[in-house]
Amino acid sequence: MEMLKAVSIKKEYGERFALDIEHLAISEGEILTCVGPNGSGKSTLIRILSLLEQPSAGRLFFRGREVQNLKGRRRLEVLRQMSVIFQDPIFFGRSVYDNVAVGLTFRRLSRAQKDQRVRQAIKEAGLEHLERADVSTLSGGEAQKVAFARAHALNTDLIFLDEPFANLDIEARRSYQAIVKNALKGRGKTAVFVTHDISEAAYLGDRVAVINEGSIVQAGAPSEVLFKPANAVVARFTGMENLLDGVVSSSSVGILTVRVDGGTIQAVGEEKAGTRLILGLRAEDIGLVPKDQLRLPSSFRNSYEAIVERVEPAGAVTRVFVKCPFSLVSYVTSRSAVEMGIVPGERIGVRFKATSVHVMGSGF
Amino acid sequence: MKVILDVFKEAFLLILRLDSEFLSVLSLSILVSGSASILAALFGVPFGVALAEGNFKGKRLLLTLTHAFMALPPVVAGLVVFLILMRSGPLGSLRLIFTPASMIIVQTILAFPIVAGLTHASVSSVDPRYEIQARGLGASRLQAVVVKVRQARMGVVAAVIAGFGRVLAEVGAVMIVGGNIKSQTRVLTTHLLLYARQGKYEMALADGIVLIMLSVLINAFLTKAQFQRARTQIAQRITSYPS
Amino acid sequence: MVKSLHDQIFCDLRPEGPKANVWQGLEGDRVRGETRGPPVLGKERCEELRLKPSHPPLPKRKGGFQFMQSFRAITFIVFLALTLAIQGFTVAGCLPDARGGSVVLATTTSLYDSGILDEILDAFEREYKFRVKPIPTGSGEALRLGIMGEADVLITHAPSEEERFMKRGYGYSRTPFLKTEYILVGPPLDPATVRKASSLSEALSRIGKAGFLFASRGDKSGTHIFEMALWKKAGINPVRKGWYLETGQGMAETLLIANEKGAYCLTDYSTYVSSPHLEALSIVLKPEPKEECIYSAIVVDASRIGKRLGNFRVAKLFARFLSSQKCKELIMRFKVDGKIPYRPI
Incomplete structure (x- = not known):
């Protein structure tokens, strides 16, 4: 059943459209992640879906009931079936305990009921040792856990999370993500979760909606969005670094030969010859080999001799920019980059499978 | 030079000796201005919060008026209250004129806009995220406002103290409606005025010293409140990141 | 020193006084030398001063224009303005009376x-x-x-x-x-039956014994001194009594307070008749022979x-x-x- 549905939601600030959502539905028990670059309108979307902000136009349904125009007690009643966690938690009281209890205090729960639920939430968030700590002394990760615990303590069926992991280091982020995922799934909660990190979105979400410039550009299962981006924008956002304009020169039994700037690429597809399209390639799908290896038989349909243009070490991996003669970026492990002697100006072999090439319309 | 030194010496001795007349004047001053501040707080704080948080017609007008009345000349307030409370005035039958009650009324009127205006300023300057976060955890509109007011509490206390400071140092209005009657409506400022005129400079100066001490105390508190606010603002800036 | 303290307190009553004093200190020797001259008083001398200023800075004005472009010109203008201002104050200060205050x-x-x-x-x-x-x-x-x-x-x-x-x-x-003469005013209904008294002291004794409100100036003024003498004659010490209102203010203000409070009040006849809005007070005793106020x-x-x-x-x-x-x-x-x-x- 649908927990929340947004229809033709629009929000404008002055002249500028901040949000324009045609249709968005969240089913019961589902975790939807909204992913998009900064300023794409994700936070606005969360504030509107959680009834904290009024849309300029459109309708919002909560469990089949139209809610966007509710006022006063009735709005509060709906509001109390949701909880929201923000990127930077704002604290109200002094101690961790008080802060976890705050939402329950708003709901005027009895002391005993409150105490039981607060302790439960603190335990699930792994904060027992900090129960009496002053919130101003917490680290970023601990603060976020408190923020989660206080929403979790409310035990609402619907939880909104607005970039809760943004300010955390990688270690804290991993442990916190696991806690959140377990807690949400464990209790069968419905959640809307906003992030600008596609891998985070894919890890947490049952479904991913990509938002750009206030609109949903693609929604679907994480793998679908990651591997079949609907257009170049999504592709770039999901980390597909190589995007090439091309025209289909020939097409036979599902294999396309596409002419790109300075060469041809073979890809999988059904498009007719003459079609303009965009080819997407993940950097990690492009293999670099010593150039003499190219002569050996292999299953790679695309292989080129290329010149290394630039080398950018990035920790464990190294980004290698090559010209084949069209430009590509490839990731190799930093170790093999050293072993293979990849330096600018060097000639090198580049190869990738036709199935790794993602074919998109050139509409964007 | 000697005379002025003697005057200072005598004034300090008077304060140290806790002269009974002086004490009664001081306590009446604090009683009148204190009650007026409490009354002004009772009305002014909710009013200021309503100005900051409310959504009603005429809010801008009320705010402008409040700000204008923050600089209401005390003698004008005194005169108006006098005309209302005097025997032949509309509320003359209450027989309040030339009593501490009338002084409390006029000082409440003077402190009210200050308390309301400064409360409005401090509540408006609370980070709006407090309200959004509170609402996001299921706070009603009223509960969210309470959260914001609690966040602004130093500012609200400072507003009341500022109101107290104003009325304590005020002389024109209490002179008009109080009449400066000995041990009934004589407060520090009118006492000072009287003794300055009568040439009892020691007594006048003792009043002056106490008034200055009170004003220093009040300002020390206000400065502390300001620093505290600046500190929390810095803390917020450190822990917050652009989304 | 006492004088300057006094001047500060009374600066609202004597606006020119303190100003003149302040500026005299800043004028410098030349101008001050002028003020040390024979004490000539009144407007004539002032006008003389204003018409024939003997201060040297004025002729300098001509030479000043040569430096209009330079920083010195600005300095000069500031100096000129200051000099004129000081001169203005000196002239203003001597209006009521030239030398040494009013x-x-x-x-x-x-x-x-x-x-x-x-x-x-x-x-x-x-x-x-x-x-x-x-x-x-x-x-x-x-x-x-x-x-x-x-x-x-x-x-x-x-x-x-x-x-x-x-x-x-x-x-x-x-x-x-x-x-003029002293009279006793009070509420027209005269609850203390002062009208029947033959003298002011007897009247006060009636008021004091019954404890009716009585407004006193309490400021050691002539009226207050006279009133205290009457209380002494009546054998009552009113100070610190709840019914005794010491206003510490002038006669008119005290009458106003008596009017509002419904209190009796000893006053001189002249202030009473020249105070408007004393509807709640009437003359309750005008002693014969007259208690003169000289x-x-x-x-x-x-x-x-x-x-x-x-x-x-x-x-x-x-x-x-x-x-x-x-x-x-x-x-x-x-x-x-x-x-x-x-x-x-």
């Missing part, structure tokens, strides 16, 4: 409140072109100002205190020149006011004027609300 008249509030003092002062100014500055206060305070040398001439109505003042050598002369002019002895000989001369002139035929006619003509509150002596 002729100060410490007076009882009664004469001031009724408005007669303004008429007398105007007449004096018309006649002699000297201006005298009145400070309205109680008689006690007026005498104290005389002792301190803060006032040049006093108008008081506390005969016993005045005699003591003269005896101790503070006064140069004392001239009674005007009188106002005297006292010229403070010159040694008290230092070297301000000019002031002393004007003060003597003013005291003489108060007893003149011209002033007597003025007093007799003076009416408030159709009543003649004062009689000349």
Whole structure:
């Protein structure tokens, strides 16, 4: 059943459209992640879906009931079936305990009921040792856990999370993500979760909606969005670094030969010859080999001799920019980059499978 | 030079000796201005919060008026209250004129806009995220406002103290409606005025010293409140990141 | 030092005084040398000063334009402005009286409140072109100002205190020149049945014994001193009694408080008739024979006011004027609300 549905939601600030959502539905028990670059309108979307902000136009349904125009007690009643966690938690009281209890205090729960639920939430968030700590002394990760615990303590069926992991280091982020995922799934909660990190979105979400410039550009299962981006924008956002304009020169039994700037690429597809399209390639799908290896038989349909243009070490991996003669970026492990002697100006072999090439319309 | 030194010496001795007349004047001053501040707080704080948080017609007008009345000349307030409370005035039958009650009324009127205006300023300057976060955890509109007011509490206390400071140092209005009657409506400022005129400079100066001490105390508190606010603002800036 | 403190307190009453003092300190020796000249008083001398300024900076103006483009020009303009400002203040400061401050008249509030003092002062100014500055206060305070040398001439109505003042050598002369009478006012219903009393002291005793509200000036003014003497005669000490309201203010203010509080009040006839809006008060006792309230002019002895000989001369002139035929006619003509509150002596 649908927990929340947004229809033709629009929000404008002055002249500028901040949000324009045609249709968005969240089913019961589902975790939807909204992913998009900064300023794409994700936070606005969360504030509107959680009834904290009024849309300029459109309708919002909560469990089949139209809610966007509710006022006063009735709005509060709906509001109390949701909880929201923000990127930077704002604290109200002094101690961790008080802060976890705050939402329950708003709901005027009895002391005993409150105490039981607060302790439960603190335990699930792994904060027992900090129960009496002053919130101003917490680290970023601990603060976020408190923020989660206080929403979790409310035990609402619907939880909104607005970039809760943004300010955390990688270690804290991993442990916190696991806690959140377990807690949400464990209790069968419905959640809307906003992030600008596609891998985070894919890890947490049952479904991913990509938002750009206030609109949903693609929604679907994480793998679908990651591997079949609907257009170049999504592709770039999901980390597909190589995007090439091309025209289909020939097409036979599902294999396309596409002419790109300075060469041809073979890809999988059904498009007719003459079609303009965009080819997407993940950097990690492009293999670099010593150039003499190219002569050996292999299953790679695309292989080129290329010149290394630039080398950018990035920790464990190294980004290698090559010209084949069209430009590509490839990731190799930093170790093999050293072993293979990849330096600018060097000639090198580049190869990738036709199935790794993602074919998109050139509409964007 | 000697005379002025003697005057200072005598004034300090008077304060140290806790002269009974002086004490009664001081306590009446604090009683009148204190009650007026409490009354002004009772009305002014909710009013200021309503100005900051409310959504009603005429809010801008009320705010402008409040700000204008923050600089209401005390003698004008005194005169108006006098005309209302005097025997032949509309509320003359209450027989309040030339009593501490009338002084409390006029000082409440003077402190009210200050308390309301400064409360409005401090509540408006609370980070709006407090309200959004509170609402996001299921706070009603009223509960969210309470959260914001609690966040602004130093500012609200400072507003009341500022109101107290104003009325304590005020002389024109209490002179008009109080009449400066000995041990009934004589407060520090009118006492000072009287003794300055009568040439009892020691007594006048003792009043002056106490008034200055009170004003220093009040300002020390206000400065502390300001620093505290600046500190929390810095803390917020450190822990917050652009989304 | 005391003077400057005093000036600060009274700066609202004597606006020109402190300003003149402040600027005199800044003028520098040349200008100050000028002020040390013979004490010439009055407007004539002032106008002379204004028309023929003897200060050297003025001719400099011509030369100044050569430097218009330079920084020195700006400095010059600032200097010129400052000089002119100082000059302006000096001229303004000498308007009431040139050298060493104004002729100060410490007076009882009664004469001031009724408005007669303004008429007398105007007449004096018309006649002699000297201006005298009145400070309205109680008689006690007026005498104290005389002792301190803060006032040049006093108008008081506390005969016993005045005699003591003269005896101790503070006064140069004392001239009674005007009188009114003391009356008792109170609520028209007269709850203390004061109307039946034969004297003021008996009336006070009725009020005090029954504990009806009584408003007193409590400021050591002539009226207050007279009132205290009456209480003593009545055998009652009213101080610190709940029904005894000490206002510490002038007669008019005290009457106003009595009016609002429904209290009795001892007042001079003149202030009572010249105060409007005293609907809740009526005369409850106007003793026969009259309890006279005599106002005297006292010229403070010159040694008290230092070297301000000019002031002393004007003060003597003013005291003489108060007893003149011209002033007597003025007093007799003076009416408030159709009543003649004062009689000349």
